[in-house]
Every structure is written in structure tokens, then in C-alpha cells.
Amino acid sequence: MTPLPKRKFSTRRSGKREAHLNKRLSLFEKCPNCGSLKRSHRICPSCGFYNKREVISPKKTKSPPKKA
Numbered sequence: 001m002t003p004l005p006k007r008k009f010s011t012r013r014s015g016k017r018e019a020h021l022n023k024r025l026s027l028f029e030k031c032p033n034c035g036s037l038k039r040s041h042r043i044c045p046s047c048g049f050y051n052k053r054e055v056i057s058p059k060k061t062k063s064p065p066k067k068a
Contacts, residue, residue, distance in 0.1 A: 028037045034047040043049070048056040 027039055029040050030036070031038045031044040031047060031049065032052065033049040034044060036044065036046045038044040038046075043055050046058060048054055048058040
């Protein structure tokens, strides 16, 4: 026989346990300036904007030399 609980768990106790099972918020959002995905509350890596201001100039990506 398996053990059974002696008494009913209160709704408050159940709610405290289930509070950690909530849906996780999305880590990424669209940049309002360029539309690419960026992390929340961080500078956009593609355009360098944060809160509608340019904070840094974006890095230029170097293309690898083409083999002929």
C-alpha cells in the first residue's frame, strides 16, 4: 500500500508550490528600429540602438575572401 496524505493541502500551500510553474516570458523581442530580434532591455546587436537612441555603432562583419 502506498502512503496517503493525512489531511488536505490548503489552497495557499498549493498556490505557493504552483507559483513556480508559470509560463516563462519571452527572452527576445523585436527591435523597434530595425525589426531584428534582440534580448529585452539590451542594445540591439545589428543596429546599435537602445530606447530609440543610437548607443553604439554596429560592428561591420567581414566577409571571408572568395576562393577563385
